[in-house]
Amino acid sequence: VINQGMSIYGLDNNWQYVVKGAVLLVAVVFDVVSNRKTGKG
DSSP: OHHHHHHHTTOOHHHHHHHHHHHHHHHHHHHHHHHHHHTOO
């Protein structure tokens, strides 16, 4: 889904790696924060 969206907008290949990395980083941070709040971490 992310790849298709970036291809539609004509995003450069290097920027696609940056966006994917940022999305992954945000997902990991969100998971860590949510686990700390629930006490599962």
